[in-house]
Amino acid sequence: MSSIQLECHDIWKKFGGFEALRGVDMDVRKGEILGLIGPNGAGKSTLLNLINGVYSPTKGKILFDSHDTTGKKPHEICRLGIARVFQIPRPFYEMSCMDNVITAIVFNSDADPIKAEKRALELLEFVGMRYPERKPDEITLQDKRRVELARALACEPKLLLVDEYMAGLNPSEIQEAVELLKKVNRELGITLVWVEHVMPAIMGLAERVVVLDHGIKIAEGKPEEVARVKKVIEAYLGSDTAVEA
Ligand SMILES: Nc1ncnc2c1ncn2[C@@H]1O[C@H](COP(=O)(O)OP(=O)(O)O)[C@@H](O)[C@H]1O
Numbered sequence: 303m304s305s306i307q308l309e310c311h312d313i314w315k316k317f318g319g320f321e322a323l324r325g326v327d328m329d330v331r332k333g334e335i336l337g338l339i340g341p342n343g344a345g346k347s348t349l350l351n352l353i354n355g356v357y358s359p360t361k362g363k364i365l366f367d368s369h370d371t372t373g374k375k376p377h378e379i380c381r382l383g384i385a386r387v388f389q390i391p392r393p394f395y396e397m398s399c400m401d402n403v404i405t406a407i408v409f410n411s412d413a414d415p416i417k418a419e420k421r422a423l424e425l426l427e428f429v430g431m432r433y434p435e436r437k438p439d440e441i442t443l444q445d446k447r448r449v450e451l452a453r454a455l456a457c458e459p460k461l462l463l464v465d466e467y468m469a470g471l472n473p474s475e476i477q478e479a480v481e482l483l484k485k486v487n488r489e490l491g492i493t494l495v496w497v498e499h500v501m502p503a504i505m506g507l508a509e510r511v512v513v514l515d516h517g518i519k520i521a522e523g524k525p526e527e528v529a530r531v532k533k534v535i536e537a538y539l540g541s542d543t544a545v546e547a
């Protein structure tokens with residue numbers, strides 16, 4: 303079995319009096335694709351926000367490659383090798399897509415402008431973005447996601463956190479997006495922790511799945527195993543329609 307790259311121990315997150323995460327344990331193995339699923343409001347994005355330092359946990363510990371990253375800032379965590387693709391792309395709208403990627407490269411490394419430009423072109427080609435000179439408001443959502451992925455790859459991550467990459471895409475775009483995430487994992491060797499609502503996509507590609515509901519981990523295992531767990535079916539469909547596992 304491959305080694306553990308990320309460890310989340312007994313993670314709690316409170317927003318005021320509201321407990322968004324309640325004692326979640328999650329291990330991520332080097333090189334795997336781990337699917338993180340659960341109903342709206344389950345705490346999935348919050349967990350990603352804790353892993354990449356947008357928030358600090360109220361309680362608990364996070365270790366990445368044996369470094370304690372609990373409470374570290376996003377740019378420090380990025381430098382250690384964790385990048386994030388946000389659900390809602392956040393490019394700089396006044397710059398071209400190319401310049402968006404160059405900015406990410408320069409921010410995350412000591413690359414000079416010529417090297418950064420070459421690398422940006424490579425990354426945009428890798429993600430299949432054919433209009434590097436366009437600005438983000440001149441491209442489709444699918445291309446925005448590609449640029450967002452290229453910006454995340456600019457920090458040379460070992461682990462990539464992906465939040466609802468498929469949301470808003472049509473079926474053929476989803477198929478391409480699945481192939482792209484697979485390529486990131488297989489060709490670049492990058493571990494993925496991937497939150498997704500498009501079930502066939504995540505259940506088809508993830509090797510393991512963790513299920514959150516109301517801030518608690520209710521199941522973990524191979525996709526076909528968790529899909530049979532009664533609590534998971536209940537969390538998604540409501541108890542009336544659940545069948546015995
Ligand atoms: N910054 C915040 N302040 C207050 N409540 C929040 C904040 N972020 C998330 N929450 C709450 O925490 C819960 C989990 O949210 P989230 O992690 O976004 O869920 P998911 O991504 O699984 O849909 C929700 O009830 C949400 O309203």
Ligand SMILES: [Mg+2]
Binds near residue numbers: 346347348
């Ligand atoms: Mg979310």
